[in-house]
Amino acid sequence: MTSSSSTSTSPGLQPTTAGSPTDRRRWFALAIVMTAAFMDLVDVTIVNIAIPAIQRDEGASFSHIQWITAGYALALGAGLITGGRLGDIYGRKKIFLIGITGFTVASALCGFAANPDMLVASRILQGGMAALMVPQVLSIVHATFPAHERGKVFGMFGMVVGLGAVSGPLLGALLTEWNLFGLEWRPIFLINLPVGIAGLLLGRKFIEESKAPKALKLDLVGVVLVTAGALMLLYPLTRGRELDWPVWGYVMMAGALVVFGALVAYEKRKTAKDGSPLIELSLFKVKSFAGGIAVQTVFGVTLGIFFLVWTMYMQVGLGWSALRAGVTGVPFSIAVSVAAGLSVQQLVPRFGRKVLQAGALTMAAGVLIYIWEADRYGSGIASWQMALPLVVMGLGMGLIVAPLTDAILSEVPREHAGSASGLLNTVQQMGNAFGLGLVSVVFYGVIDEKVTPDRIPAEFVNGFQHALWWVAAVLIAMFLLMLTLPKRPKQHIEGADSSDDDDSAAMVVSKEQEPREAVLTP
Numbered sequence: 001m002t003s004s005s006s007t008s009t010s011p012g013l014q015p016t017t018a019g020s021p022t023d024r025r026r027w028f029a030l031a032i033v034m035t036a037a038f039m040d041l042v043d044v045t046i047v048n049i050a051i052p053a054i055q056r057d058e059g060a061s062f063s064h065i066q067w068i069t070a071g072y073a074l075a076l077g078a079g080l081i082t083g084g085r086l087g088d089i090y091g092r093k094k095i096f097l098i099g100i101t102g103f104t105v106a107s108a109l110c111g112f113a114a115n116p117d118m119l120v121a122s123r124i125l126q127g128g129m130a131a132l133m134v135p136q137v138l139s140i141v142h143a144t145f146p147a148h149e150r151g152k153v154f155g156m157f158g159m160v161v162g163l164g165a166v167s168g169p170l171l172g173a174l175l176t177e178w179n180l181f182g183l184e185w186r187p188i189f190l191i192n193l194p195v196g197i198a199g200l201l202l203g204r205k206f207i208e209e210s211k212a213p214k215a216l217k218l219d220l221v222g223v224v225l226v227t228a229g230a231l232m233l234l235y236p237l238t239r240g241r242e243l244d245w246p247v248w249g250y251v252m253m254a255g256a257l258v259v260f261g262a263l264v265a266y267e268k269r270k271t272a273k274d275g276s277p278l279i280e281l282s283l284f285k286v287k288s289f290a291g292g293i294a295v296q297t298v299f300g301v302t303l304g305i306f307f308l309v310w311t312m313y314m315q316v317g318l319g320w321s322a323l324r325a326g327v328t329g330v331p332f333s334i335a336v337s338v339a340a341g342l343s344v345q346q347l348v349p350r351f352g353r354k355v356l357q358a359g360a361l362t363m364a365a366g367v368l369i370y371i372w373e374a375d376r377y378g379s380g381i382a383s384w385q386m387a388l389p390l391v392v393m394g395l396g397m398g399l400i401v402a403p404l405t406d407a408i409l410s411e412v413p414r415e416h417a418g419s420a421s422g423l424l425n426t427v428q429q430m431g432n433a434f435g436l437g438l439v440s441v442v443f444y445g446v447i448d449e450k451v452t453p454d455r456i457p458a459e460f461v462n463g464f465q466h467a468l469w470w471v472a473a474v475l476i477a478m479f480l481l482m483l484t485l486p487k488r489p490k491q492h493i494e495g496a497d498s499s500d501d502d503d504s505a506a507m508v509v510s511k512e513q514e515p516r517e518a519v520l521t522p
């Protein structure tokens with residue numbers, strides 16, 4: 001989300017009193033935008049659990065499967081800053097309604113996709129539309145509710161995030177297992193249609209328009225360079241193994257570095273010219289933020305690798321049903337929610353950065369336990385035996401996801417809080433897409449697809465263990481990178497000073513990151 005620090009209500013938004021019509025309207029508006037956020041969160045988690053069914057029914061290749069997930073993350077990550085900027089310039093209600101309309105249309109295209117290529121294209125479109133819709137959610141909350149009420153609102157938002165994390169896999173498993181109207185996996189996308197249409201109609205009626213009073217100009221060149229660089233890096237990773245790693249793939253990946261260098265040079269000129277760059281480069285002079293960007297990127301890589309590999313391991317390798325896989329992930333989601341609450345409320349205020357580092361080590365410990373169990377039990381492993389490593393991993397992730405953004409943003413100048421949050425959101429999604437691209441190397445790269453059917457479970461168990469060693473290594477790297485974060489991150493308390501809109505903005509952007517990270521819970 002962009003410059004929330006400059007957010008203000010439009011002239012039509014007047015102070016409200018309890019029980020007034022305007023007061024009731026804003027609570028309706030809150031329900032609408034939270035429903036949209038819930039729809040986005042569920043749509044990500046719901047797809048992971050249905051991937052094996054899509055692969056089986058549509059004959060999708062491993063490359064297609066990676067792009068069904070990575071394409072959404074890439075489009076979302078590339079468009080988040082732009083989406084927030086468009087809301088500031090043209091009106092958050094307007095862009096939100098455009099986003100939810102496009103998201104609904106893209107969901108229909110996904111549900112009725114005639115082949116894997118159409119599904120991939122529709123998922124990329126869906127991610128792009130989510131990039132318009134998602135940044136407006138908390139911007140609208142910020143513009144609609146006074147500072148002293150936002151603590152309660154964000155508490156409700158956290159509940160929605162947790163519910164989305166837990167219900168997505170289960171809903172996806174149920175819809176896939178039920179095979180409604182003989183549509184197989186397609187209802188996981190089509191379920192968005194009635195929700196999206198209702199959100200559009202009710203949003204037009206109840207959401208008030210708001211804009212930033214001094215919105216920056218849109219940096220289209222920056223958007224093109226970011227997107228081009230990411231594609232040049234990710235496309236060869238995703239297709240490389242399938243095409244036997246052609247030379248042009250290495251050339252493209254090297255070229256991506258050149259494009260990113262050109263982006264930095266252009267953003268410097270853009271800043272000097274009119275002060276409206278896509279990326280505020282001065283932020284990287286803040287040590288904790290620069291290190292935090294690396295932490296956020298690596299965290300995204302970790303999640304991107306683990307959740308796709310984990311799903312394929314259970315459903316394809318072990319032959320489990322979507323429902324069994326979905327239920328197996330519930331202990332993880334519960335552990336994340338519990339640890340996230342404890343970390344923010346009690347642990348970080350007392351122990352600071354050590355809590356996040358403990359989270360990284362705890363996640364790594366859970367991964368190592370999982371490797372040991374996968375080796376000991378092989379293809380005969382049971383769901384209950386997976387509970388221990390999943391709970392340990394979930395506790396570790398919960399210690400990280402909730403306080404991480406506050407820690408990274410705590411030393412960022414207030415006037416750049418919105419830009420910094422948008423950049424964090426973007427690199428996390430880019431890291432996720434990069435991790436999904438690496439799956440072709442760390443998982444599929446060690447699996448022999450030509451073995452007899454009776455050997456498939458052993459191959460997937462081996463690939464799963466190999467990928468988890470990579471995940472453990474990345475988590476250790478993240479632990480070391482966390483040394484760049486401040487020892488005692490400043491705690492933003494919503495409503496502590498309702499007259500200081502910049503402080504409010506800092507809280508808004510610190511909350512914005514939680515749902516994007518929780519998106520990837522199983």
